[in-house]
Structure formats: structure tokens, C-alpha cells
Amino acid sequence: MSPNSIAIIILIGTFFLMVFLRFPIAYAVALSSIFCLLYEGLPLTTICQQMVKGISSFSLMAVPFFITMGCLMGSGGISEKLIALANAIVGWMTGGMAMVNIVASYFFGGISGSAAADTASLGTILIPMMVEQGYDDDFSTAVTITSSVEGLLVPPSHNMVIYATTAGGISVGSLFLAGYLPGALLAVSLMVGSFIISKKRHYPKGDKFSFKNLLKQVSISFWALAAVLIVVVGVVGGLFTATESAAIAVFYSLFVSVFIYKGLDWKGVWGVLTECVNTLSIVLILIATSNIFGYCLTRLHVPSLAAQGIIGLTDNPIILALLLNLILLVLGCIMDMAPIILIATPILLPIATSIGIDPIQFGIMVVLNCGIGLLTPPVGAVLFIGSAVSKVSMERVVKATLPFYLCMIITLLLITFIPAVSLWLPSMFQ
Numbered sequence: 001m002s003p004n005s006i007a008i009i010i011l012i013g014t015f016f017l018m019v020f021l022r023f024p025i026a027y028a029v030a031l032s033s034i035f036c037l038l039y040e041g042l043p044l045t046t047i048c049q050q051m052v053k054g055i056s057s058f059s060l061m062a063v064p065f066f067i068t069m070g071c072l073m074g075s076g077g078i079s080e081k082l083i084a085l086a087n088a089i090v091g092w093m094t095g096g097m098a099m100v101n102i103v104a105s106y107f108f109g110g111i112s113g114s115a116a117a118d119t120a121s122l123g124t125i126l127i128p129m130m131v132e133q134g135y136d137d138d139f140s141t142a143v144t145i146t147s148s149v150e151g152l153l154v155p156p157s158h159n160m161v162i163y164a165t166t167a168g169g170i171s172v173g174s175l176f177l178a179g180y181l182p183g184a185l186l187a188v189s190l191m192v193g194s195f196i197i198s199k200k201r202h203y204p205k206g207d208k209f210s211f212k213n214l215l216k217q218v219s220i221s222f223w224a225l226a227a228v229l230i231v232v233v234g235v236v237g238g239l240f241t242a243t244e245s246a247a248i249a250v251f252y253s254l255f256v257s258v259f260i261y262k263g264l265d266w267k268g269v270w271g272v273l274t275e276c277v278n279t280l281s282i283v284l285i286l287i288a289t290s291n292i293f294g295y296c297l298t299r300l301h302v303p304s305l306a307a308q309g310i311i312g313l314t315d316n317p318i319i320l321a322l323l324l325n326l327i328l329l330v331l332g333c334i335m336d337m338a339p340i341i342l343i344a345t346p347i348l349l350p351i352a353t354s355i356g357i358d359p360i361q362f363g364i365m366v367v368l369n370c371g372i373g374l375l376t377p378p379v380g381a382v383l384f385i386g387s388a389v390s391k392v393s394m395e396r397v398v399k400a401t402l403p404f405y406l407c408m409i410i411t412l413l414l415i416t417f418i419p420a421v422s423l424w425l426p427s428m429f430q
Helices: 003-020 025-040 045-055 059-075 079-090 096-112 115-132 137-147 158-167 172-201 211-236 242-260 266-299 302-313 317-334 337-354 359-373 381-390 394-417 420-428
Strands: none
Touching: 003 025, 003 266, 003 302, 025 045, 025 266, 025 337, 045 266, 059 158, 059 211, 059 242, 059 266, 079 096, 079 115, 079 211, 096 115, 096 137, 096 172, 096 211, 115 137, 115 381, 137 172, 137 381, 137 394, 158 172, 158 266, 158 337, 158 359, 172 211, 172 359, 172 394, 172 420, 211 242, 242 266, 266 337, 302 317, 302 337, 317 337, 317 359, 317 394, 337 359, 359 394, 359 420, 381 394, 394 420
């Protein structure tokens, strides 16, 4: 066996061993890289150099701003307003509260960009409300956690910024635009699934549709939704970079949360900023350590070897596209979202482009696959949060989520094999 092959086994083998032993992902990534570098006889100063290089990126400066914006808006009293807006739009349907949950997640995701924040914020309000109106608690939880994945697709999503930086040469503005239709498609798919289940179980309808009430709720929610417009219009229109628009959105979110909705006082702002620092420290450590791992992968030519191995299995682009999704889904079962994006993108993106998948389309595929992974055991963070919020056992939640997994897989296949779902909107602004 060649020294290069042994180094690859050390790198990847020790990484997956530590993942299965439940090491924190950042430690698993860093330690496996250290073992590989030691075997190759490289100086450990390489670790520091690559960690600094990993986070010394202008594009990544947008990540802390987007996280801060999401925390401020999520804690600033807008959840109830977005729920009221969603209720005015779809609450009249059969299974109305399930539809409200899904639509509210679409709105809230465009502000928080986080499935976990969506589940924690909306779930604490909507799950008890649904149960009180006669919905089963496991169904209510399943709707909440699956619809939260919409927030990963709807801009501004800091995970898309991470993907754009990792992939290199990808426009953040185009990625933002590419997420709208897939996010809406996922919402519609989940609504169809919810409607079928609601009909079968005779879940109630909400109040009749009122155009007057809709206008009222739009006027109340306008200030929250305008934060998304600032980011997307600013980036796509070329008025600001992603980082500049995110910084402006932070100040806007602070103003709206404190002075308009008055959901936060200045003491609460400091608490939110503390939460942001905790979240950001985890994200930046992952980015820094993953850059060492990526350096080792590139040095050992793992991306090209993986591409040759996968393409060697078949030359059928349909099967290769399905294999890419399967790999990402399996990784999602054992890893969190950010490390998957950071580690898998350099390996799988060349394969995707070789079979005609656009890098922007592949980015949406990666994000949705990772989102599904957040709902699957054993490492499904959003699954755990949903179970904790609703106090329903994880086993019951997983069972109730099975029909919604099917809805999400159908959406994923449509995104994979119909490029226009992701690429039509960005093409309109080129």
C-alpha cells in the first residue's frame, strides 16, 4: 500500500471513527487532520496557517452579521406577527393550523436563516396552539420541524454564504435568488402532505378568509419582512456586497426589534448578542478546522480520486445525480450541516459539474440534503429540538415525520432533475 493511500486511510478513517464515538465534529476534523499531517512529516505550524486562512475571507464576514440579524429578529417579538400573517393567508384551509405553520416557517426562515431557530421560536407557540385545536402532538411536531427546513433555502441563509465561499467563484446574490422557488416548492409539497393527512384525520379548518384582515396583517408584518428585502434587493441589485447588506440589516433589525415591535429592551439585546457569540464561535471553529481537513484532502488528491471512483461506477448522469444525493443524505445522518458543506463540497462539486449540474443548482441540492439530515437520527439537531419543545418522544416524532420525509425527497428530486427550479430566477437578473 502506498504512503498516499495510508495517509488517506488515517485522515478519513480516524475522522469517521471519532464521529461514531460522538466526538464534537470540530475536534474530529482537527484531530484527524493532525494525525494525517504527523504521518506525512509536515510541521504542525501548517495547522495554524490553514485555520487562519480558512476564516480570513471577506465573504465569510457576512456570516456573523446574518446570524446576529436572525437572533435579533427571532427574539424581537415578530414570531406572533408572522403567524398572524400566515393565518390570514392560509388559515381557512382544511388543516389550517398546519398550513399556517408551514407558511409562517417560510416567512420566518427568510429572517432567521436557521431551521433550529425556526423550530425553537415558532414551535413553542404553534405546537401547543395546534394541540389545543385538536391536532395530534406528534403530527404538530412533525409539521414544525420539516417546515423549518424552508428557512435554509429562503434567503438570507448563512449556510449559502458558507457554500459560496467553499465552492469558490459562486455569486452569493445568485444563490440567494436560487433559494426562493425551491423553498416555495418545499412548502407546497409539505402543504399537500398536510392536507391529505388532515382530511384523513378530520383536522379542523380555521376562520374564513378575510381580505381586510390580510391587509392588516401585511401592514403589521411589513417591518419584519423588509429586512429580507434590504439584503436580497441590495445584493442582487448591486447596491451592496453580501457583507455590507448583512451589516445594514443588523442595524435595521435592532431598530425594528427595540423601537417598532418593542420585543426587546437593551438588556435583552445584550442577551441576544451573547447568544450570537456562542453560535458564531461554533461556526467559525468548524470553518477553521475544516479548512485544515480540506487542505489534507487536496494534498492527497482525494477529490479527484473520489470523482474517478464514483464516475467509474457508472456513466449514467441520472444514477450519478442520485448517488450524490444519497451520499449527502447519509452524511446528514451523522454530521451537522456546516461541516458537510465545508468537507463534501470540494469533493462532490466537480462530479456534479461533470454531469451538467450547475454549481448554483448543486448548492441548493446540498442545502436541502443537509436540511433533511437535520431531521434524521442519530445527529438530527432539529429533530431533538422539536422533541424537546413538544415533549413528544423522538421515536413518535420520527414515525409522524415519515410522510413528510417523502414530500421532502420528492422536492429534492425535482430540484435535482429540473434545473429551472433553481436557475430560472437567477437567470432573470443576469
